[in-house]
Amino acid sequence: MVSFFQNTGPYNINELIKFTKFSKKKKFENNIIKNVSNLKDAKKGDITFLENSRYLSELENTKASYCFIEKKYMSKLNTKVKPIVSTNPLLDFILIIKIFYPDADGDNFKFKPNVKYKKLLANNTLVDASVKIGKNFKVGLNTTLKKNALIGDNVKIGSNCVISNAIIGDNVIINDGSVIGKIGYGFKHINKKMHFIPHIGHVKIGENVYIGSNCTIDRGSFANTIIGRNTMIDNSVHLAHNVNIGEFCFIAGQVGIAGSTQIGNHCMIGGQAGISGHLKIGNNVQIGGGSGVLKNLEDNSKVMGYPAKSIKDFLKS
Amino acid sequence: MVSFFQNTGPYNINELIKFTKFSKKKKFENNIIKNVSNLKDAKKGDITFLENSRYLSELENTKASYCFIEKKYMSKLNTKVKPIVSTNPLLDFILIIKIFYPDADGDNFKFKPNVKYKKLLANNTLVDASVKIGKNFKVGLNTTLKKNALIGDNVKIGSNCVISNAIIGDNVIINDGSVIGKIGYGFKHINKKMHFIPHIGHVKIGENVYIGSNCTIDRGSFANTIIGRNTMIDNSVHLAHNVNIGEFCFIAGQVGIAGSTQIGNHCMIGGQAGISGHLKIGNNVQIGGGSGVLKNLEDNSKVMGYPAKSIKDFLKS
Amino acid sequence: MVSFFQNTGPYNINELIKFTKFSKKKKFENNIIKNVSNLKDAKKGDITFLENSRYLSELENTKASYCFIEKKYMSKLNTKVKPIVSTNPLLDFILIIKIFYPDADGDNFKFKPNVKYKKLLANNTLVDASVKIGKNFKVGLNTTLKKNALIGDNVKIGSNCVISNAIIGDNVIINDGSVIGKIGYGFKHINKKMHFIPHIGHVKIGENVYIGSNCTIDRGSFANTIIGRNTMIDNSVHLAHNVNIGEFCFIAGQVGIAGSTQIGNHCMIGGQAGISGHLKIGNNVQIGGGSGVLKNLEDNSKVMGYPAKSIKDFLKS
Numbered sequence: 001m002v003s004f005f006q007n008t009g010p011y012n013i014n015e016l017i018k019f020t021k022f023s024k025k026k027k028f029e030n031n032i033i034k035n036v037s038n039l040k041d042a043k044k045g046d047i048t049f050l051e052n053s054r055y056l057s058e059l060e061n062t063k064a065s066y067c068f069i070e071k072k073y074m075s076k077l078n079t080k081v082k083p084i085v086s087t088n089p090l091l092d093f094i095l096i097i098k099i100f101y102p103d104a105d106g107d108n109f110k111f112k113p114n115v116k117y118k119k120l121l122a123n124n125t126l127v128d129a130s131v132k133i134g135k136n137f138k139v140g141l142n143t144t145l146k147k148n149a150l151i152g153d154n155v156k157i158g159s160n161c162v163i164s165n166a167i168i169g170d171n172v173i174i175n176d177g178s179v180i181g182k183i184g185y186g187f188k189h190i191n192k193k194m195h196f197i198p199h200i201g202h203v204k205i206g207e208n209v210y211i212g213s214n215c216t217i218d219r220g221s222f223a224n225t226i227i228g229r230n231t232m233i234d235n236s237v238h239l240a241h242n243v244n245i246g247e248f249c250f251i252a253g254q255v256g257i258a259g260s261t262q263i264g265n266h267c268m269i270g271g272q273a274g275i276s277g278h279l280k281i282g283n284n285v286q287i288g289g290g291s292g293v294l295k296n297l298e299d300n301s302k303v304m305g306y307p308a309k310s311i312k313d314f315l316k317s
Numbered sequence: 318m319v320s321f322f323q324n325t326g327p328y329n330i331n332e333l334i335k336f337t338k339f340s341k342k343k344k345f346e347n348n349i350i351k352n353v354s355n356l357k358d359a360k361k362g363d364i365t366f367l368e369n370s371r372y373l374s375e376l377e378n379t380k381a382s383y384c385f386i387e388k389k390y391m392s393k394l395n396t397k398v399k400p401i402v403s404t405n406p407l408l409d410f411i412l413i414i415k416i417f418y419p420d421a422d423g424d425n426f427k428f429k430p431n432v433k434y435k436k437l438l439a440n441n442t443l444v445d446a447s448v449k450i451g452k453n454f455k456v457g458l459n460t461t462l463k464k465n466a467l468i469g470d471n472v473k474i475g476s477n478c479v480i481s482n483a484i485i486g487d488n489v490i491i492n493d494g495s496v497i498g499k500i501g502y503g504f505k506h507i508n509k510k511m512h513f514i515p516h517i518g519h520v521k522i523g524e525n526v527y528i529g530s531n532c533t534i535d536r537g538s539f540a541n542t543i544i545g546r547n548t549m550i551d552n553s554v555h556l557a558h559n560v561n562i563g564e565f566c567f568i569a570g571q572v573g574i575a576g577s578t579q580i581g582n583h584c585m586i587g588g589q590a591g592i593s594g595h596l597k598i599g600n601n602v603q604i605g606g607g608s609g610v611l612k613n614l615e616d617n618s619k620v621m622g623y624p625a626k627s628i629k630d631f632l633k634s
Numbered sequence: 635m636v637s638f639f640q641n642t643g644p645y646n647i648n649e650l651i652k653f654t655k656f657s658k659k660k661k662f663e664n665n666i667i668k669n670v671s672n673l674k675d676a677k678k679g680d681i682t683f684l685e686n687s688r689y690l691s692e693l694e695n696t697k698a699s700y701c702f703i704e705k706k707y708m709s710k711l712n713t714k715v716k717p718i719v720s721t722n723p724l725l726d727f728i729l730i731i732k733i734f735y736p737d738a739d740g741d742n743f744k745f746k747p748n749v750k751y752k753k754l755l756a757n758n759t760l761v762d763a764s765v766k767i768g769k770n771f772k773v774g775l776n777t778t779l780k781k782n783a784l785i786g787d788n789v790k791i792g793s794n795c796v797i798s799n800a801i802i803g804d805n806v807i808i809n810d811g812s813v814i815g816k817i818g819y820g821f822k823h824i825n826k827k828m829h830f831i832p833h834i835g836h837v838k839i840g841e842n843v844y845i846g847s848n849c850t851i852d853r854g855s856f857a858n859t860i861i862g863r864n865t866m867i868d869n870s871v872h873l874a875h876n877v878n879i880g881e882f883c884f885i886a887g888q889v890g891i892a893g894s895t896q897i898g899n900h901c902m903i904g905g906q907a908g909i910s911g912h913l914k915i916g917n918n919v920q921i922g923g924g925s926g927v928l929k930n931l932e933d934n935s936k937v938m939g940y941p942a943k944s945i946k947d948f949l950k951s
Contacts, residue, residue: 107809109772109790111757123428124443126758126775138426141443142459142477142776144793156426159461159479160494162774162793162810162847175424176479176496177531177794179810179847185868185887187844194842194864208511210504213479213496213533214553214811216847216869216887230511234502235533236555236573236848238870238887238905253502253533253555254573254591256870256888256905258923271555271573272591272609274888274906274924289575290591290609290623292906292924306623306924306940440745441760455743458760459776459794473743476778476796477811492741493796493813494848525828527821530796530813530850531870547828551819552850553872553890569819570850570872571890571908588872588890589908589926606892607908607926607940623940 003200004148004165005104010034013066016047019095021190022088023068036097036200037064038222048081049093054278068092091188097198097222104198107182108147108164140176148202149181158213165219169207169229177214180205184218184225184241184259197221199241206230206247212237221259228265240277252289264299288314320517321465321482322421327351330383333364336412338507339405340385353414353517354381355539365398366410371595385409408505414515414539421515424499425464425481457493465519466498475530482536486524486546494531497522501535501542501558501576514538516558523547523564529554538576545582557594569606581616605631637834638782638799639738644668647700650681653729655824656722657702670731670834671698672856683720683727684711688912702726725822731832731856738832741816742781742798774810782836783815792847799853803841803863811848814839818852818859818875818893831855833875840864840881846871855893862899874911886923898933922948 010032017023034045039055042048042064049068050059059067059076067081068089077083086092098105114127121127125143133145134152140159145151148165155168158176165181174180186197201220206229211217217239219225225239228247233239238256245251246265255269258277263269267281270289275281280296287293288304288311297303304314327349334340351362356372359365359381366385367376376384376393384398385406394400403409415422429446430438437444442460444450450462451469457476462468465482472485475493482498491497503514518537523546528534534556536542542556545564550556555573562568563582572586575594580586584598587606592598597613604610605621605628614620621631644666651657668679673689676682676698683702684693693701693710701715702723711717720726732739748761755761759777767779768786774793779785782799789802792810799815808814820831835854840863845851851873853859859873862881867873872890879885880899889903892911897903901915904923909915914930921927922938922945931937938948 106790106807107792109774111775124441124758140426140479141428141461142794144775146793156423158424158496158499159463160459160477160776160794160811173423175499177477177494177533177811177848179792179869182792182809182847185846185866187866187884194866212502213499214494214531214848214870216811218869232502232504232511234555234557235496235535236531236553236870238868240868240887240905250504252575253557254571254888258886258905271557271575272589272906276923289593441758457743457796458745458778473740475741475813475816476780477776477794490740492816494794494811494850529819530816531811531848549819549821549828551872551874552813552852553848553870567821569892570874571888588874588892589906606910 003101003104004202005101005200007035007100008102009100010045011099013047016096016099017084019099020068020084020086020092021095023084023086023092028066028082031065033066036093036100036222039064039067041223047084047093047096049086049089050077051090052278091190093222094188094195094197095190097200101198101200104200105196111144111146134170146181152207165201166203166205168205169209171208172205172211173209174211175213175215175235178211178216180211180215180217181219182216184221186221186241186259201225201242203227209233212253215239223260234271246283286311320418320421321519322418322517324352324417325419326417327362328416330364333413333416334401336416337385337401337403337409338412340401340403340409345383345399348382350383353410353417353539356381356384358540364401364410364413366403366406367394368407369595408507410539411505411512411514412507414517418515418517421517422513428461428463451487463498469524482519484519484521486522486526488525489522489528490526491528492530492532492552495528495533497528497532497534498536499533501538503538503558503576518542518559520544526550529570532556540577551588563600603628637735637738638836639735639834641669641734642736643734644679645733647681650730650733651718653733654702654718654720654726655729657718657720657726662700662716665699667700670727670734670856673698673701675857681718681727681730682715683723685724686912725824727856728822728829728831729824731834735832735834738834739830745778745780768804780815786841799835800837800839802839803843805842806839806845807843808845809847809849809869812845812850814845814849814851815853816850818855820855820875820893835859835876837861843867846887849873857894868905880917920945 037046039058039062046064047066048064068086112129114129117127127145131145131149138156143161146164152170201224203225210232212235218241220242226244231249233251234253240259242260244262249267252271254272261279263281264283267285269287273291275293282299286302291308292306293308302311354363356375356379363381364383365381385403431444431446434444444462448462448466455473460478463481469487518541520542527549529552535558537559543561548566550568551570557576559577561579566584569588571589578596580598581600584602586604590608592610599616603619608625609623610625619628671680673692673696680698681700682698702720746763748763751761761779765779765783772790777795780798786804835858837859844866846869852875854876860878865883867885868887874893876894878896883901886905888906891909895913897915898917901919903921907925909927916933920936925942926940927942936945
């Protein structure tokens with residue numbers, strides 16, 4: 001997976017394995033591991049992991065070289081991938097990411113003003129040296145473009161925003177007070193100490209997207225958080241790490257979408273609706289305001305309620 | 318309707334009609350159209366529209382000169398108003414607003430510091446040249462008073478706020494991180510391209526109002542967003558465009574009120590409650606925390622649940 | 635109760651009583667009142683009050699010298715405390731706090747930059763003269779550390795935050811746009827005028843706590859708002875005044891907890907869940923996303939729904 005964060009690898013698999021806590025120690029061939037990745041995006045030379053049974057179907061096609069996996073799921077892994085049996089694949093994977101990407105374990109507080117964009121700096125908006133900005137950029141006051149913000153043409157960003165680890169497409173509008181690209185909400189206890197899950201991903205925002213005020217959109221952990229082109233997001237919406245939203249969606253005020261959930265194209269989500277994590281919502285789905293979606297939804301579903309059910313059933317009850 | 322935005326009119330009705338997409342083209346008398354308006358606030362010389370059947374009752378008394386209207390509703394229009402038959406009155410009306418108010422189509426990123434308020438500027442708070450501030454003003458740090466903020470006496474505004482297109486009464490307190498007066502969440506596809514609905518309205522906040530931190534209160538589209546005097550609003554509340562709230566109301570944390578809904582006087586709305594758009598909530602209404610209100614509510618209603626029902630019924634079930 | 639605000643007392647009880655509106659005027663011995671307090675934290679020489687019947691059990695052990703109390707509850711008060719019979723104990727108590735703590739009636743807009751932390755000031759972050767900061771502090775841009783922020787070692791605070799009246803433990807991380815320590819949402823009509831309830835408390839954040847972006851955590855009124863060590867709070871969470879959260883809790887995005895509610899240790903609260911005020915939630919409690927908790931919950935409860943019921947019952951229905 002391509003990451004804004006610096007990959008300190010490659011590492012020898014037998015060196016890496018020493019840093020794990022829950023894996024069965026055994027001697028592998030002296031293979032070189034180039035990178036960490038989720039199952040889906042992994043390439044040859046990558047190390048990956050199976051988090052839970054929702055992702056079993058991805059074991060068949062992953063191109064990773066090694067995979068942390070519980071013993072019971074080993075038989076589902078394709079034969080080109082070498083299993084590393086672990087009683088806690090996620091934690092062992094996290095420990096390995098910390099080796100590859102020591103900087104992705106939090107948010108960056110170092111700031112080196114970008115002299116190239118002096119005019120912006122004068123406007124009380126601060127731009128980090130790593131930022132690239134396209135043509136015809138407009139920005140409010142007291143906004144910070146932190147490390148790793150790549151901004152397309154004709155983008156408008158309001159006041160008091162904080163943007164980092166984001167690729168922002170052309171014609172995007174982001175309103176005041178929105179925070180985009182910070183580390184997501186993921187922690188694990190390892191030996192009674194709380195550890196952040198490192199977040200090596202970023203936020204990718206397609207062209208013509210609108211994002212309202214006071215939204216929070218976290219960057220991905222081992223994948224990216226993605227908003228498809230022409231999607232319109234209202235105020236105070238919270239999108240957790242790894243959420244993927246399709247094109248031409250409408251997401252109304254105060255909606256919250258939990259981690260790793262995928263939303264199709266042309267969906268409409270009413271105000272204050274909440275969607276659980278790790279779900280797949282199809283295309284053309286309509287979710288009523290205030291609903292709580294706890295299950296996958298097929299294309300063209302129209303749901304409402306908590307837990308959300310078809311609007312017909314909701315109206316009956 | 319009085320607007321902070323510049324009216325570029327008047328225009329001849331026969332010139333205007335050429336910009337519509339869904340109206341039956343016909344030759345009208347060479348009348349002059351002075352302004353655009355919603356049905357209720359329209360004056361002679363204004364052009365208006367019927368958005369949907371909820372507003373049928375306003376057809377009888379509107380003082381507009383012209384009205385975009387679907388054929389099926391024509392008979393309800395009072396005879397002093399000339400109908401313009403359209404298969405999509407809202408879209409045609411939007412196209413006309415874009416002619417009258419080309420600047421109301423987004424938020425203003427131009428900023429001209431106000432030398433009159435140099436002392437405020439020193440405090441890292443920025444004030445636009447168009448802003449007027451009353452006596453005994455207190456303000457936090459890193460706050461921006463953008464175009465068209467008229468502020469009464471004894472007002473206190475916290476840090477990191479962004480205020481524009483707002484008339485703020487005496488003794489109002491607005492806390493940190495609140496965004497008031499930006500464009501509302503309204504879009505329409507016209508010829509497969511997404512267009513903002515222009516917002517020519519503003520936010521009007523009555524005297525003695527309190528607004529907590531990280532709230533978002535959008536300005537009106539073809540009407541104003543209004544908060545009556547002595548109403549108290551908690552943190553992270555979202556009020557959409559054209560919402561009208563009466564006097565002496567209490568609105569607790571994280572409440573969301575969708576567009577064009579009207580709330581009476583002396584109402585109490587519990588935390589995280591949501592209210593759908595285009596509703597009328599009476600006086601002295603109490604809405605329990607977390608409720609989802611989907612229907613109009615009469616005076617003195619006490620409701621709870623999702624969908625909200627009378628507290629008696631809620632407790633039974 | 636120890637308070638950051640200046641105590642202008644002591645006062646003679648017979649002088650104080652003149653400022654009340656609902657108390658039976660009678661002549662007490664010429665005792666000196668040193669401070670105001672809630673029932674639980676009161677010491678000898680303090681004046682306190684009984685807000686409502688939820689706190690009856692605290693009448694037995696309070697160490698206060700005087701207590702505003704309704705006539706019907708007098709018999710429950712321990713005999714060492716002198717009752718002041720009032721038809722509205724809370725309002726009379728508020729009037730007395732205004733005498734003791736005239737500054738706690740709102741948020742402080744005075745700001746005196748702290749020359750000691752010049753390096754921070756250069757970074758466009760402003761630090762008040764009253765602030766104390768530990769070793770190895772990192773801070774974003776455009777953040778304000780206002781009056782009464784005491785910050786431990788290794789703390790990281792993001793951009794656009796506003797912190798006041800807070801004691802922040804070691805290794806705490808607070809992300810962008812969060813507002814901590816402002817006055818809570820409490821008002822009372824006294825003689826047809828709206829009065830803030832003075833907030834003499836602060837926010838106390840234990841070590842290793844994480845707080846996400848755009849959160850709002852209000853300071854306590856007559857007690858403190860407390861977050862126990864190792865508790866992890868996601869984005870856009872709202873904690874009202876006097877909320878107490880235990881250790882090692884996880885509180886997901888957009889959760890709202892109303893005033894004075896107590897949460898035990900090792901609790902998990904799903905996204906968008908809401909918890910009513912004045913409740914006691916035990917240890918090891920799990921509350922599903924989107925739930926609305928209206929009642930106390932015992933240790934080890936697992937609940938879901940609105941109103942929240944046991945997960946077993948929720949799944950059945």
